[in-house]
Amino acid sequence: MALLQQKNKRAALQKAFSQKPSRVVGSYSQGLAGPRIFVVAGIHGNEPAGVVALQRLFAQLESNRAPFYGQIIGLRGNIQALQENRRYLKADLNRLWRDEMIEKLPGQMMDADGQEWLELADLLDHLRALAEPQASQEPVVLVDLHSTSAPSCPFLIDCGDSRLAALFNRWPIPRVEGLDQVIQGTMIQYFMARGIASFAFEGGQHQDPLSAENHLALLWLLLSDLGCVPEAQQGRRGHYADQLKATVNCLHLRFRLKYRYRIQCGEAFRMEPGFSNFQPVSRGQVLARNQDGLIYCPMDGFIFMPLYQREGDDGFFIIQPVEEEGE
Structure with missing residues (x-):
């Protein structure tokens, strides 16, 4: 068999x-x-x-x-x-x-x-x-x-x-x-x-x-x-x-992932237009929206891989420079 x-x-x-x-x-x-x-x-x-x-x-x-x-x-x-x-x-x-x-x-x-x-x-x-x-x-x-x-x-x-x-x-x-x-x-x-x-x-x-x-x-x-x-x-x-x-358009060369926005099944997620990778973002800034309303940035940092395509489970990530952690 x-x-x-x-x-x-x-x-x-x-x-x-x-x-x-x-x-x-x-x-x-x-x-x-x-x-x-x-x-x-x-x-x-x-x-x-x-x-x-x-x-x-x-x-x-x-x-x-x-x-x-x-x-x-x-x-x-x-x-x-x-x-x-x-x-x-x-x-x-x-x-x-x-x-x-x-x-x-x-x-x-x-x-x-x-x-x-x-x-x-x-x-x-x-x-x-x-x-x-x-x-x-x-x-x-x-x-x-x-x-x-x-x-x-x-x-x-x-x-x-x-x-x-x-x-x-x-x-x-x-x-x-x-x-x-x-x-x-x-x-x-x-x-x-x-x-x-x-x-x-x-x-x-x-x-x-x-x-x-x-x-x-x-x-x-x-x-x-x-x-x-x-x-x-x-x-x-x-x-x-x-x-x-x-x-390369960013001042840092080493970053660490700090936050992941995972898209839920059936969620009508949509990034706000205009974001690019490694762009600085601030806590409370509007990053995206879904059927329930606006989605805000949870912390200061840099936006990473914002989703501008139909397929994918990750809406965006927030990263921060390692140097700022004293490492």
């Missing part, structure tokens, strides 16, 4: 993805020892900038032909949602990465409404190599590329992995801590629990052409700082570091 289920699973996957763009955006290696980097873009289908950046990166690597140490693999996240330019179809693919959910995969995939389960199973198959034991001690890193519905400078989601602290400190962009404490079931949480250094990077607003450029810049910084490209390529690193620095 289990074998039949496994065969059915494989057949469903092959049928579901045979007429779609490839899961693999690209893979590059020259066979030289070095880090292994897995990059997932478009796990939310209305966030295509990361896919564009990966396509540009692999084209640059192929044309450059300078020595390259290690391997980088780029993957599409939610392929069907990317084709339809929707965050998700039936379920948020970046909330399904829980052990109890993954254990149900064979049955969920046979559901008529199980598109995201099919995506999860196929993406997981491509990422299983992350958790395989390696004879080499070279770093293994997972990067999740995103964009936001509100205008935003690029920023990092820091889940507290000490192995990444030195990298983050070198990059001239803000990072936000604590999001992993309130949002569960993400891909990077799943692989962090399996010992893989993982982080998310937000390149900017969905529709902003600079978002793809920011994703590309971050990937080049990562390749440079992990030693994948030789020092002769450091001029390229400097160019992309300057590009990212020029997009």
Whole structure:
């Protein structure tokens, strides 16, 4: 019975993805020892900038032909949602990465409404190599590329992995801590629990052409700082570091999550227009409204990821600089 289920699973996957763009955006290696980097873009289908950046990166690597140490693999996240330019179809693919959910995969995939389960199973198959034991001690890193519905400078989601602290400190962009404490079931949480250094990077607003450029810049910084490209390529690193620095519009580079507004089922939530990421807000300021009236800011701080799209469960967050806490 289990074998039949496994065969059915494989057949469903092959049928579901045979007429779609490839899961693999690209893979590059020259066979030289070095880090292994897995990059997932478009796990939310209305966030295509990361896919564009990966396509540009692999084209640059192929044309450059300078020595390259290690391997980088780029993957599409939610392929069907990317084709339809929707965050998700039936379920948020970046909330399904829980052990109890993954254990149900064979049955969920046979559901008529199980598109995201099919995506999860196929993406997981491509990422299983992350958790395989390696004879080499070279770093293994997972990067999740995103964009936001509100205008935003690029920023990092820091889940507290000490192995990444030195990298983050070198990059001239803000990072936000604590999001992993309130949002569960993400891909990077799943692989962090399996010992893989993982982080998310937000390149900017969905529709902003600079978002793809920011994703590309971050990937080049990562390749440079992990030693994948030789020092002769450091001029390229400097160019992309300057590009990212020029997009940052906040005075602080380290923030911590302090408040989350979670949208309830059936709530007619609507953000007030005009907010951008990292914009200062004050206690008592009107931020949004619903069927019951106005929604006020609970504290002084900076608004983070205000929701300006139909799909999503989080209306907004409030963050504060870590430095103000004396840390």
